[in-house]
Amino acid sequence: MNIRYFAWVRERVGVEEETIDVPGNVKTVADLIAHLKSLDENHAAAFEEDEAIRVALDQMHVEQDAALGDAREAAFFPPMTGG
Amino acid sequence: MNIRYFAWVRERVGVEEETIDVPGNVKTVADLIAHLKSLDENHAAAFEEDEAIRVALDQMHVEQDAALGDAREAAFFPPMTGG
Amino acid sequence: MTVRPLVRVQPEDFDVREETLRLTEGRKDVGALVSFTGLCRDEAGTLSALELEHYPGMAEAELVRISQQALERWPLTGLTVIHRHGKIVPGENIVLVIAASAHRRAAFEAADFLMDYLKTRAPFWKKEHFVSGSGGRWVDAKTGDTEDAARWTEKENRS
């Protein structure tokens, strides 16, 4: 699965984009966040305040309890500050 | 006193502007309207729907019960439709 | 710093870019700018022109008074009101209001307020002239406009 990070989430993880293998027991966005946190310290730091993190699956906003389904891209980022 | 008319009030009176002598018993805008109505048929027609007529004294909106005071100009016109 | 509104009553058209720049150029305190443009509309294709009559002197004075009310009510960095008079054909501009502020809520509300008050208080009258050539017709004031203007007094009473 393609994973993208933006703003301070990106800075903490240390990469803009990465491709990861999603284990079979990872069904929801929350599962995916837990999995990413387990990868290394950077990911753990990025998702420390995980309730603050917003998520998009295939470029659509979703909640953290959303199923990953057949999404090809997940993106993680802080609350938006455009405009 | 200088009297000005606008829009359909002007068209009914037949003049844009006129100077009239205000009798001593004419104290308020309503008195002035009653006096103008008595002048001729055109004035009477212009002020027929007198509750629809708006008034300004010296270029400030006033109600019909306002005193003329030392105003030098009174203007009569329909509800405004600018913008 | 006292903000002086720019008020103009003129037969000529206006340029929204020029008026926007006047409120923003060389400044760093404007975060939000809301502009309203009112245009002469004619979906039916029956209108040849609107004729806008105004009360010279009072039109400018009343627009300044309404602008001062907006400036007292919202923290604006600038305010522009331009109203045309004379004959205006369908598709042309009639009125421009621009409110500038540090924040968007103030700019939106001030522009909205200004248009509502302008519609019911600024001494302008529209007469429709038709393609058919039949005599012009004075536009009736809309009850909706009076209700729109009343929204701002209600708000005032609530606060």
Add this chain to the structure above:
Amino acid sequence: MTVRPLVRVQPEDFDVREETLRLTEGRKDVGALVSFTGLCRDEAGTLSALELEHYPGMAEAELVRISQQALERWPLTGLTVIHRHGKIVPGENIVLVIAASAHRRAAFEAADFLMDYLKTRAPFWKKEHFVSGSGGRWVDAKTGDTEDAARWTEKENRS
């Protein structure tokens, strides 16, 4: 007639006059046009630039989705949303929203709605860079923006 919103995400500045003309030129059905311009502000004189990061693809898609919601909700004749990205210095434009309609209430509400939704839903993030040269700081999302966006759901529930 289906109205297609114009959505652009670009590093370049925009011209409000050009975008206004695009929505009005050669038409007789536009009576009201409300435009919102958001600018980079710096009263304190401490900011060297805002850096606007965005999610390419999703930024455009989300602005189109928000525009479609506005078009379903208000009878608009046209809608334009332009959001810049990259480095923007104080005094420069960031975002432009223009809503055109036959009537002014629809144009005001649609532009206001669009800005509220854009602020909370369009994937853009601001980082402040300072004159002092100290490392950049990500701007925090404002609670007020979320509350502003919620106004429109409340309205929907009431109607």
